[in-house]
Amino acid sequence: MEVLLHENADGASVVAGKIVARLVRQKPNAVLGLATGSTPLGLYRELIRLHQDEGLDFSQVTTFNLDEYIGVDGNHPCSYRRFMMENLFSGLNIPESQIHIPDGLASDIPAHCEAYEEAIQVAGGIDLQVLGIGSDGHLGFNEPTSSLASRTRIKTLTKETREDNARFFERPEDVPHHCITMGMGTILDSRVCLMLAFGENKASAVAQAVEGPVSAMIPASALQLHPHVHVLLDEGAARKLTRKDYYEHVYDNKPAWQQY
Numbered sequence: 001m002e003v004l005l006h007e008n009a010d011g012a013s014v015v016a017g018k019i020v021a022r023l024v025r026q027k028p029n030a031v032l033g034l035a036t037g038s039t040p041l042g043l044y045r046e047l048i049r050l051h052q053d054e055g056l057d058f059s060q061v062t063t064f065n066l067d068e069y070i071g072v073d074g075n076h077p078c079s080y081r082r083f084m085m086e087n088l089f090s091g092l093n094i095p096e097s098q099i100h101i102p103d104g105l106a107s108d109i110p111a112h113c114e115a116y117e118e119a120i121q122v123a124g125g126i127d128l129q130v131l132g133i134g135s136d137g138h139l140g141f142n143e144p145t146s147s148l149a150s151r152t153r154i155k156t157l158t159k160e161t162r163e164d165n166a167r168f169f170e171r172p173e174d175v176p177h178h179c180i181t182m183g184m185g186t187i188l189d190s191r192v193c194l195m196l197a198f199g200e201n202k203a204s205a206v207a208q209a210v211e212g213p214v215s216a217m218i219p220a221s222a223l224q225l226h227p228h229v230h231v232l233l234d235e236g237a238a239r240k241l242t243r244k245d246y247y248e249h250v251y252d253n254k255p256a257w258q259q260y
């Protein structure tokens with residue numbers, strides 16, 4: 001696991017943009033796993049800038065989003081589909097047929113989840129998965145005690161997650177109780193994981209994910225089992241890490257070919 005410490009979210013987002021851009025230049029038909037939430041917004045702005053100002057071409061890229069609320073129409077202002085359209089896809093040139101987001105209105109949810117997994121396989125697997133982290137340590141919507149081998153499926157949100165996400169809804173009671181989310185096994189199958197975390201309210205989850213024991217109580221800790229993970233943090237999110245000196249030392253001594 002590579003832990004990259006930045007002063008602020010903007011600096012981390014620019015580096016995350018470089019990591020994604022490098023992949024898309026090397027493999028124009030890359031498969032990207034994408035996340036929602038406020039955390040990846042800076043990365044998405046950077047990808048749009050790279051596309052519009054520097055001609056980074058996304059026309060052959062395929063995307064799979066991590067999750068979606070159940071019972072929420074894709075046009076609803078709080079749906080993750082709408083979020084992605086407004087904050088990323090409207091600024092890039094990815095054909096809509098190459099964009100995949102779970103359908104919160106699917107009539108047969110287990111069949112839809114199975115088809116989602118199959119579509120990832122057919123696309124060749126996810127090359128790079130963008131991740132945020134919930135304050136309870138979740139990835140996607142894999143809440144604490146999620147199986148670390150789970151696949152795309154229905155999950156029930158914790159009280160904490162519903163409270164955290166209430167800010168996007170008109171009334172707190174409007175936050176759905178259920179969602180479809182890629183599983184931890186789905187996420188761990190990605191070739192590269194890029195986790196971003198900003199702000200002090202993520203510090204405890206980040207410290208447990210990066211330095212704590214691997215446990216289904218902190219699903220993000222399963223990233224310790226993955227061979228290629230970048231964790232990009234701002235000062236607040238890094239506050240509770242105990243090995244910060246080492247992560248900085250590693251970064252300062254990176255061989256030129258490994259630098260961003």
Ligand code: GLP
Nearest residue numbers: 035037038039132133134140141
């Ligand atoms: C939601 C999403 C997660 C995201 C998390 C953190 O629960 N399902 O994928 O990582 O929110 O959100 P934020 O980035 O807004 O803190």
